[in-house]
Amino acid sequence: MTLVRSYHREPRDLEPFIKEARNILAEGHDLESVLRHLRENGCDIGDSIRVTMSVTGKIHRDAKMAVCYSDTWRDWFPAIVSLHDSLDRALVQLAEEEPELISFKSGPTEESSR
Numbered sequence: 001m002t003l004v005r006s007y008h009r010e011p012r013d014l015e016p017f018i019k020e021a022r023n024i025l026a027e028g029h030d031l032e033s034v035l036r037h038l039r040e041n042g043c044d045i046g047d048s049i050r051v052t053m054s055v056t057g058k059i060h061r062d063a064k065m066a067v068c069y070s071d072t073w074r075d076w077f078p079a080i081v082s083l084h085d086s087l088d089r090a091l092v093q094l095a096e097e098e099p100e101l102i103s104f105k106s107g108p109t110e111e112s113s114r
Contacts, residue, residue: 039072
């Protein structure tokens with residue numbers, strides 16, 4: 001069985017979006033305007049979270065909440081919750097069926113700590 005240990009998407013240069021977001025905020029617009037601009041210009045929800053962290057100073061959890069509950073991304077929220085629920089169920093099932101591959105405990109695996 002092949003197990004994907006991690007996934008890292010290709011990094012995206014968010015600096016132009018961060019600069020644009022700062023300009024939008026400096027013009028007196030709100031975060032919703034920034035998020036709308038980001039989405040209209042091809043940023044995904046993860047990009048929007050990272051830009052929000054950069055321009056507001058919010059920690060990841062707070063930026064994620066601001067983005068997920070925004071009017072701009074609200075239509076995605078049910079799908080995100082469903083995805084997270086499906087991933088949780090799949091990981092629990094995998095841990096039960098293949099305990100040598102995955103466990104319920106937090107922290108590094110025995111192999112990765114070597």
